[in-house]
Amino acid sequence: xxxxxxxxxxxxxxxxxxxxxxxxxxxxxxxxxxxxxxxxxxxxxxxxxxxxxxxxxxxxxxxxxxxxxxxxxxxxxxxxxxxxxxxxxxxxxxxxxxxxxxxxxxxxxxxxxxxxxxxxxxxxxxxxxxxxxxxxxxxxxxxxxxxxxxxxxxxxxxxxxxxxxxxxxxxxxxxxxxxxxxxxxxxxxxxxxxxxxxxxxxxxxxxxxxxxxxxxxxxxxxxxxxxxxxxxxxxxxxxxxxxxxxxxx
Amino acid sequence: xxxxxxxxxxxxxxxxxxxxxxxxxxxxxxxxxxxxxxxxxxxxxxxxxxxxxxxxxxxxxxxxxxxxxxxxxxxxxxxxxxxxxxxxxxxxxxxxxxxxxxxxxxxxxxxxxxxxxxxxxxxxxxxxxxxxxxxxxxxxxxxxxxx
Numbered sequence: 391x392x393x394x395x396x397x398x399x400x401x402x403x404x405x406x407x408x409x410x411x412x413x414x415x416x417x418x419x420x421x422x423x424x425x426x427x428x429x430x431x432x433x434x435x436x437x438x439x440x441x442x443x444x445x446x447x448x449x450x451x452x453x454x455x456x457x458x459x460x461x462x463x464x465x466x467x468x469x470x471x472x473x474x475x476x477x478x479x480x481x482x483x484x485x486x487x488x489x490x491x492x493x494x495x496x497x498x499x500x501x502x503x504x505x506x507x508x509x510x511x512x513x514x515x516x517x518x519x520x521x522x523x524x525x526x527x528x529x530x531x532x533x534x535x536x537x538x539x540x541x542x543x544x545x546x547x548x549x550x551x552x553x554x555x556x557x558x559x560x561x562x563x564x565x566x567x568x569x570x571x572x573x574x575x576x577x578x579x580x581x582x583x584x585x586x587x588x589x590x591x592x593x594x595x596x597x598x599x600x601x602x603x604x605x606x607x608x609x610x611x612x613x614x615x616x617x618x619x620x621x622x623x624x625x626x627x628x629x630x631x632x633x634x635x636x637x638x639x
Numbered sequence: 640x641x642x643x644x645x646x647x648x649x650x651x652x653x654x655x656x657x658x659x660x661x662x663x664x665x666x667x668x669x670x671x672x673x674x675x676x677x678x679x680x681x682x683x684x685x686x687x688x689x690x691x692x693x694x695x696x697x698x699x700x701x702x703x704x705x706x707x708x709x710x711x712x713x714x715x716x717x718x719x720x721x722x723x724x725x726x727x728x729x730x731x732x733x734x735x736x737x738x739x740x741x742x743x744x745x746x747x748x749x750x751x752x753x754x755x756x757x758x759x760x761x762x763x764x765x766x767x768x769x770x771x772x773x774x775x776x777x778x779x780x781x782x783x784x785x786x
Contacts, residue, residue, distance in 0.1 A: 513768040574688050575701040575770070606769060609703035611735055613686050614675050 395442040395488035397462070403437050408592050409469040409498040411489070413549040414476045414619040416628070417571030418612050419506035420550075422581035422601070423588075424472040428463060430596035437464040440488070444481040450474050460485070462492075468594060469498065476618035477549070479625035486552040490562070500529070500563040502592070503550035504584050506571035507541070507631070518570040518580055520587045525557040525564035533565055536590050541568060543637070545630045548623070565591065574620050576612035578605040651783075678740070682748040683730075685722070689751065691777075696757050698773040702747050704728070707766050712773055714759035715750065722771070723748045 412424025428434050439458035449456040459475040471489050493501055507521060521541040524530040534540060546554065550566040557564035567587050571580035582598040589595035601608070675684045686701040702710070702724050709725035724747045731743045757775035764773040 513770045513772070572701075572770075575686055575699075606703035607734075609701065609769065610683070610730065613683070613701070616686055617675065 394444055395484050397438050397492045398441055399438045401437045403496050404466050405497045406499055407467050407469045409493040409501045411503040412472045415505045415548050416508045416573050417506040417577035417580050418616055419569055419571050419580045419584055420504040422578050423504045423584050424470055426601045433465045434463040436461050438462040476622045479622045486549050490556045494562055501553055501557055503553045503566040505550045505568050506580050507568040508573035509570045512572045518583045520569045520583050523566045525554050529563050529565055538587055545633055547628050547631050576609045576616050578608045678742040681744050682746045683744050684749050685747045691755055696753055696775040700771040702771050703769045718753045720751045
């Protein structure tokens, strides 16, 4: 693990779990999905947190006590890495690398990033599609067999890009699930769609009805995190995901 | 052939510099950190976005929990829009678990500067899934003919 980024364990961490990532990105899909998982999977406890001078001098207070903005929650089957703040664009590599290496040291079965893919005129779309990309052909076949569409060609920018790239290199099975969503507005409906496909792949099933019922309140509450995430997305050139790649064989 | 009033290249450069100045002012305003709420006005500042296309400017504003019939979009000056809307119910800081601030909010309010010239009087908007979408046709006061 890098000296700049440390992951401090608070409890015994289960081996062989599925590791999920819910990080701020388009539509805050991953963060909203992770937050809903935490409220529905009652036995998820904080097992580790990140300590890094690369992050802004910031703590999150819950019930008067300080917490790292990047924490890992877990039970016997699931490890869920979440960030409660937008991650500075220039720190994404060391932060994600540290989390991936830590996950590998816990022999995780697979890593799954929950995120979104922005579409134009999102408010006119009734049924949101979920796309997937994977770290190896076997994982890609597995998600295809589950009926999930593959993101065939394109660019991916952000934490999920690093997860796929590093996991491919390290031989860790990994998937990114991307629900169609708003670019700059929190999108609880997209988070619900990504959770449906998570259940389809892993069997980690939660009731999404409350997420949809409270959608407007979530959008209101998520405005500030979305605003800061927008600023970081601009810095990391997120708009490159709209580009058409030049195929080089 | 265009029948519109022709302008000199100096007029065009002048307008371009003016728009650059306005954009710089807008960026400066965005850099100043301020809360997304105004306690005195009991208002939240909504998330919003501007897209400039060759034909129009499309402004979107995220207005969750809004009563559609209370939305007001008013042109202020020649290139600024003022948007306000009432929410279905009052939201307090306590609703977000925050106890060190006091206050309740029942409106959204913001002003937006439009970066290019538009026909404010031809503006139309729609509200769907809590997103206000405003369409402003662009003004074309001059054309440059290609020789």
